[in-house]
Amino acid sequence: MKKVVAIKEYCVACGLCEVYCATVHSRYPDSVLKAFKLSPQKPVSRVFLEKSEQWSGGIQCRHCKDAPCIAACITGAMYRNRDGIVLLDEERCVQCSTCVIACPYGLIKESDMGGRKVLLKCDLCYQLAESPTCVTYCPNEALIWVEEGETL
């Protein structure tokens, strides 16, 4: 299964991965401007730019083989699709946040959507034909989409 890998040596910590992730998951996936200016709530990213003195990188759900979030989910809303991508079925989700606690990486986040709590996680942009949006728009190719275990 292909995964997104952050190359910390080349991450410029710009945050464009977050901007484009938020956009593509908004009501206006084709326009950053509209996504941020017209959406009722500020669009939220499912990739998170982590920064420290030594390194930075855009990180997102690891789509673990043995995913604690799936095991923890009380309604079965968290599931793995045929391609191995761990997804959250919002219809079945009751926003209990058990998955948030279960995730060893802290990569499932709660978000406030106009008074309504939602849980958001990376879906690897599985609806798109090309690579995940954060990879496509990473300006320094510091996010790459590679088969698991592939060396760089």
Added chain:
Amino acid sequence: MAISLKLPEFLVVRDKERCIECQVCVNQCANEAHIWDQDLEQVVSNDVACVNCHRCVVYCPTRALRIEEWKQDFKKNANWDGISIKQTYLQAESGGTLLIGMGNDKAYPIYWDHLLLNASQVTNPSIDPLREPIELRTYLGRKPDLLKNPSAFREELPPQLQLEVPVMFSAMSFGSVSLNTHRSLAAAASELGIYWNAGEGGLHEDLFSYSPKTIVQVASGRFGINASMLKRAGGIEIKIGQGAKPGIGGHLPGEKVEEDVSRTRRIPYGSDAISPAPHHDIYSIEDLRQLIYSLKEATAYERVVGVKVAAVHNIAAIASGIARAGADIIVLDGFRGGTGAAPLRIRDNVGLPAEFALAAVDQRLREEGIRNEVSLVIAGGIRNSADIIKAIALGADAIYIGTAALIALGCHMCQKCYTGKCNWGIATQQPDLVRRVNPKIGRERLVNLVRSWEHEMKEMLGGMGINAIESLRGNRLMLRGVGLNAKELEILGIKAAGE
């Protein structure tokens, strides 16, 4: 505290209609010209910090940013213009020399733009590079005297640098530029079949695999040089001077001497690296000869040894002396040549245009009958493939590009290299900034640039009915001058357009 008379140079124009407060600009500006204001909950500008490097402009996902000149008129004065007044304020406040990066930006004539190339019509067929081979391969190095050694071709020739395109990346040291910049240049040169020059400061151990295509520089500070480094390198260049600052040494501030730089240069961590103005073992031409032959001895005569000088007024005689001192390559660096840091007054007022230096030196070496024995490389202000073709027609064997290569890597010519805060990750050692050059992308962009020039050069050559670059070398009949006076034409050794 007395008020500072310093005004901003640039104005950050932020289109509020388009700004989404994403703070990408804040993240990217090492100069802190963009600041996230917690209270206002919006990004605000600190114009005085802006250097107009365009990092924010390029990265802004909504094109909300633009940088303009900060317009503040002074009373009209043809002598004391705004720049002169502002520079005076600056020096009155700081008491220091004005520093600057990159090459001379003054409006001196650019002679390349006064030269026009020939093309074949009727009497001579032009050649289509897509149908016929057109060769750009060039060999740099010493050639034996043809009359004295008529059978030299039967033996092994003295060492030569083989270039698939007559272009090299000129000396930029690790220290003045980042390791990722070096990685990009080294990988691109190896892929292109050309050479890159690691500058004074040695070669980082990560790049040893590229050393066959690396020219190492022996400059007045001798940083990073020892016998094993000389043997490892593909070629050696003695740097006497640099077009951006003839007669001036170098100074790498201690802040840039981080761990890798200190190890590569073989100097203590955090210490200033001072390259003296002259080599203190070269006070005359015979001393240069000794250094040339020391380096040849140290490498068992298996390495090309070039000598780089800044183009100065008496350049023809100097070059002749260098050729006779045993240099295999003479590099002439014109006054447009770039630098990581130079005193502004030196950069803007000292030296010669590379075009004139080249024409004068090529002619002089021919008059002395020794042009065929030594290679001539010029540097300083080459911007595109047409400049290269014109340089070769004037008499160069090959050219160096420095600034053009950095622009390919993202440099936006803000001329602030000396601050060490290069937002494009090129002229910096700050780890978060160094990461901004991804050598994979850097290599690709450099290869693309040179390959595109290669194709353009072939088209220009084919148009002239020439299918090998050596048949253009010194072929000044292929040039005509426009807008040049009789003396300029004479020095360039070309006819006027229409003649």
Added chain:
Amino acid sequence: MLREGKIRIPSGCAVSGIINRKGQVFSGIDIVDSIANMRERSNGLGGGFAAYGIYPEYRDCYAMHIFYDDIKAKEDTDYYINRNFEVNLSERIPVRKVKVIENQPIIWRYFLSPIPRRIEDVGGDEDEFMAQFVMQINAMIEGAFVASSGKNMGAFKGVGYPEDIGEFYRLDEYKAYLWTAHGRFPTNTPGWWGGAHPFTLLDWSVVHNGEISSYDTNRRFVEMYDYKCTLQTDTEVIIYLFDLLLRKIGLSLEEAVSVVAAPFWEDLDDLGPLKSRQLRNLRILYASALLNGPFSIILASGNGLMALNDRIKLRPLVAAEKDECLYVASEEAAIRAVAKDLDRVWAPRGGEAVVGLLEGKSDLLSASSSGRKIAGKCSGS
């Protein structure tokens, strides 16, 4: 308007050459017929011939053909000739009145023996002495032009169609074992007698069809070795280049050919390591001697001829053999016009030299052109 010689004029052309490899002489009728067959390729602004073996009675003298614009030029030249040579014969070259040939200069020939002391004065190399003497007359004496100066050979050239020039010079009355010819199509209007081909130096002559794109590279290269290019023509540079490579430096003809029509770099690898290294080195060392641009040339000396195309064959050249005769010409028709039942006809590839030498000769350098020699007396005087 600048006269040709002061300005560089491109031109197209026809070339032809015939050698009897046994050294048997034949009249100029064949070569005139051959070049006349290619009248389409000239425009009446230049024609000329080189003939070898025509002056057996003066075979040890330098036969100097000179054009003079006026008597003053001749007097100036005579002064220099008399200072440097013993003059065995000095005469007007006999010509026939031909209606279409006009504005001819004074056309003179001398049979000369250099004064040994004069050769010693310039270092003792007779060839170098002769070459410098000729280049100096051409450069320094206004209105004088040396058409040829070799031994037992001569150049006959002028403004007109080549067949008219042949008639004018009475070439039917000369007998040579090697003839080359040229019909010219220059792109300027007033032709100049000195600008017609062949060009000569010592025993060398060159007729040339084409334009050398590398002209200024080649010119500036040969000028480093004491040649003076005074005529601004490609052909002058070609002859100096061959003289430099073959006589002064001493390359073999094969090596010189691989310099002026160098193989492509990528083709070198197929030639085996030794051959490949030598050719690569030749190309590196003699980069400025590569002749670039379209050409077909016939280089001749007393020993024979060599015909050559540029390396991508941008101009026509055909060769043919019949018995001991070798023919080369721009067009096959020009050969078939004068020789029936050819043994072999072929089109040499670009950069592939066609060489025709006299029996017993191994290269183009004449015996008289090899190394330092002090001139003997003329046998014919």
